[in-house]
Amino acid sequence: MDQPESESQQRDEADPGHRPWFHIPPAEGGDYPEAAYLAGNSLGLPPRATRAELLADVDAWAQLGVEGHLVGERPWLPYHEQLTEPAARLVGALPAETVVMNSLTVNLHLLMVSFYRPAGQRNRILIEDTAFPSDSYAVRSQVRYHGLDPEQTVRRLTPRAGEAHLRTEDIVELLRREGETVALVLLGGVNYLTGELLDLPAITTAGREAGAVVGWDLAHAAGNVPLRLHDWGVDFAAWCSYKYLNAGPGALGGVFIHQRHLGRDDLPRFEGWWSTDPATRFEMAPVSRPPAAADAWQISNPPIFAMGPVRTSLEIFDKVGMAALRSRSIRLTGYLADLLDEIGAPMVTPRDPQRRGAQLSVRVADSGGLTKRLRTEHGVVADARPPDLVRLAPVPLYSTYHDCWRAARALADLGVGA
Ligand SMILES: *Cc1c(COP(=O)(O)O)cnc(C)c1O
Numbered sequence: 001m002d003q004p005e006s007e008s009q010q011r012d013e014a015d016p017g018h019r020p021w022f023h024i025p026p027a028e029g030g031d032y033p034e035a036a037y038l039a040g041n042s043l044g045l046p047p048r049a050t051r052a053e054l055l056a057d058v059d060a061w062a063q064l065g066v067e068g069h070l071v072g073e074r075p076w077l078p079y080h081e082q083l084t085e086p087a088a089r090l091v092g093a094l095p096a097e098t099v100v101m102n103s104l105t106v107n108l109h110l111l112m113v114s115f116y117r118p119a120g121q122r123n124r125i126l127i128e129d130t131a132f133p134s135d136s137y138a139v140r141s142q143v144r145y146h147g148l149d150p151e152q153t154v155r156r157l158t159p160r161a162g163e164a165h166l167r168t169e170d171i172v173e174l175l176r177r178e179g180e181t182v183a184l185v186l187l188g189g190v191n192y193l194t195g196e197l198l199d200l201p202a203i204t205t206a207g208r209e210a211g212a213v214v215g216w217d218l219a220h221a222a223g224n225v226p227l228r229l230h231d232w233g234v235d236f237a238a239w240c241s242y243k244y245l246n247a248g249p250g251a252l253g254g255v256f257i258h259q260r261h262l263g264r265d266d267l268p269r270f271e272g273w274w275s276t277d278p279a280t281r282f283e284m285a286p287v288s289r290p291p292a293a294a295d296a297w298q299i300s301n302p303p304i305f306a307m308g309p310v311r312t313s314l315e316i317f318d319k320v321g322m323a324a325l326r327s328r329s330i331r332l333t334g335y336l337a338d339l340l341d342e343i344g345a346p347m348v349t350p351r352d353p354q355r356r357g358a359q360l361s362v363r364v365a366d367s368g369g370l371t372k373r374l375r376t377e378h379g380v381v382a383d384a385r386p387p388d389l390v391r392l393a394p395v396p397l398y399s400t401y402h403d404c405w406r407a408a409r410a411l412a413d414l415g416v417g418a
Contacts, residue, residue: 087254103250114261118148168203185207216238
């Protein structure tokens with residue numbers, strides 16, 4: 001590889017992220033003490049601030065017992081409300097449209113209870129053929145729940161022959177042609193496998209014009225690319241907080257429900273005591289009074305110890321801002337893309353920075369074996385999607401140009417692109 005190491009280090013000096021805010025795992029092998037961690041699209045790294053925040057919540061429990069619901073620095077009853085505004089800012093939503101709760105697939109189910117309402121010939125769900133398996137299973141089971149046949153009802157979008165990604169114009173055209181059979185469009189904003197960023201506003205508009213409901217799975221988009229869910233008119237969305245949001249394994253997810261659906265009493269929802277207006281929650285009334293807010297989709301009282309890490313994470317996003325993060329992300333991932341071109345590694349992700357987020361996917365012979373050697377021999381942590389994809393995601397908060405350089409050199413050493 002021609003690109004000198006010193007050049008990557010100069011770039012890091014000129015364009016640093018916020019690496020000191022994070023714990024970086026040690027390298028398992030290679031020439032450097034820290035891992036070149038490029039798997040933040042799978043599990044983000046822990047902010048250093050998380051530990052103290054988490055312990056403060058445990059200490060409040062020790063000090064206050066049951067009173068902690070009502071008193072202390074962060075009383076538990078309204079605890080989730082602290083997460084609402086920063087989560088709303090992250091995805092471009094109004095606070096009333098947003099709530100942090102549960103995990104991603106659970107939330108997709110709760111949202112489909114409200115927003116997948118098959119009626120007559122309008123009964124199909126559109127997903128990508130490369131949808132994450134959990135999403136495929138979720139939509140198939142929802143279809144069966146309505147007594148329909150998933151083979152007839154779930155339509156999987158595939159790229160044109162010989163192409164690796166979906167084209168917006170093909171999706172829009174399909175919605176024009178067959179839109180009256182589509183009840184729900186449920187796509188990934190950034191595809192977990194190819195790293196393709198879809199044109200969310202165009203597809204949302206086309207889906208809604210066709211009379212369908214449009215929901216987005218933002219697992220790989222939240223904290224990765226700027227989002228304006230309210231302005232784009234998205235019906236609903238859900239995301240997780242353990243990938244680009246760094247809130248820890250299995251962290252709580254977030255949901256968005258557009259303002260036009262809030263307070264609708266014709267929409268079915270599954271309810272529990274957290275669905276009702278908090279002002280009347282402890283009246284223990286037999287009938288709920290749901291607020292005109294995404295909060296109405298909550299069911300149980302939430303896990304407080306899981307919320308601290310989400311709060312810490314969202315504070316970081318507020319401090320740095322998605323616009324600044326996105327611009328460093330475009331530079332950082334662009335640098336890795338140039339290095340991959342230099343070594344001749346076959347990239348599956350779109351070349352256009354506007355059509356991708358941080359992640360680049362590379363086609364290799366044996367992704368499992370290669371990823372293991374990257375980690376153990378070079379200290380480069382990537383993510384294998386067998387049989388033949390390796391995903392590399394420089395995360396603008398903590399990844400470095402030097403990490404990208406190490407990854408490209410290691411791939412070249414292991415014969416990728418040769
Ligand atoms: C990561 C991911 C999931 C994971 O679902 P959980 O319910 O959080 O376990 C689901 N869908 C997509 C698209 C993902 O990327």
